[in-house]
Amino acid sequence: MDVAKALSLMLTNEGSSVQYQGLNLIKKPGIYHCGVPTISGTGAEVSMTAVLTGPVKKLGLKCDWTVFDQIVLDPDLIASVPTDQWFYTGMDTYIHSVEAITGTKKNTFAEAYSEKSLEMCREVYLRMDRSDPKSDEFLMVASYMGGLSLTYSEVGVCHALSYGLGKVLEMHHCIANCIAFDKLEDVYGDYVQEFKGMVKHNKVNIPQGLAKDWSEETISAMAEVAYNLPHMWDHAFGPDWQQVLDRERIKGWYRRM
Numbered sequence: 001m002d003v004a005k006a007l008s009l010m011l012t013n014e015g016s017s018v019q020y021q022g023l024n025l026i027k028k029p030g031i032y033h034c035g036v037p038t039i040s041g042t043g044a045e046v047s048m049t050a051v052l053t054g055p056v057k058k059l060g061l062k063c064d065w066t067v068f069d070q071i072v073l074d075p076d077l078i079a080s081v082p083t084d085q086w087f088y089t090g091m092d093t094y095i096h097s098v099e100a101i102t103g104t105k106k107n108t109f110a111e112a113y114s115e116k117s118l119e120m121c122r123e124v125y126l127r128m129d130r131s132d133p134k135s136d137e138f139l140m141v142a143s144y145m146g147g148l149s150l151t152y153s154e155v156g157v158c159h160a161l162s163y164g165l166g167k168v169l170e171m172h173h174c175i176a177n178c179i180a181f182d183k184l185e186d187v188y189g190d191y192v193q194e195f196k197g198m199v200k201h202n203k204v205n206i207p208q209g210l211a212k213d214w215s216e217e218t219i220s221a222m223a224e225v226a227y228n229l230p231h232m233w234d235h236a237f238g239p240d241w242q243q244v245l246d247r248e249r250i251k252g253w254y255r256r257m
Helices: 002-010 083-102 108-127 133-152 157-169 173-181 190-201 216-227 230-237 247-256
Strands: 049-053 058-062
Touching: 002 049, 002 058, 058 157, 083 108, 083 133, 083 157, 083 173, 083 190, 108 133, 108 190, 157 173, 157 216, 157 230, 157 247, 173 190, 216 247
Parallel strands: none
Antiparallel strands: 049 058
16 A cells, blocks of 8 residues: 555656655546455555665655545555564554654644554453454554554654664564554553453464564664654653664664574
8 A cells, every 4th residue: 555655646646756765755646546454454555654674774755745535544555464463563553653642743633643543452462352343443443543553643762663673674564563662661651461362362473572582783773763763752851862872772672582
């Protein structure tokens, strides 16, 4: 869906998509584009961002014209998603909502969408059975709400670390989020404990002990990618984020994984 959003914009804007990675850099509206999600959680169907991995960085094309002109939300389309993928991707909306609601850029709209998304995630991953058709409907709406929360807020520490994992190790975004969030109790507190409860309840595996196979060069490269996402750190820690965060602290988070 992110590629579709980017393609819509690049058919009407000159040059490479690389030059548009950032906020409001697109010059012209794209062509009409419609999103039909067949997996739920990323919120790509409703978010303003089309995240791309470029030659230098992983970052989104973000503007008012990125958003789909139309979306079709049919929970039957996600019914056959394998359980692990259903969990990893669903956790993206849980993490979106946690980051949106705990950072400095949030407003009342972000809080409203985040709270409702978190409530529905708890129903899906702690109370409902996967075989219940309602669970797919709830997850699809939670994904929608979580995506909207970012329209009025921003992502934070977990997503910054995930971008490093994705850019350097080519790790898929949603499982990268889960691997990172699992080790961020010092940042997100009880939300991480709740996440661990969801993992246990759904009997899902979150890879552990990965860092023992990473070289210092790899960890440094991931930390560099993550550090160069100031909008995320600003949201997480405020405009003086450089006083509480440096590359060594970021490396410390990676070494826990």
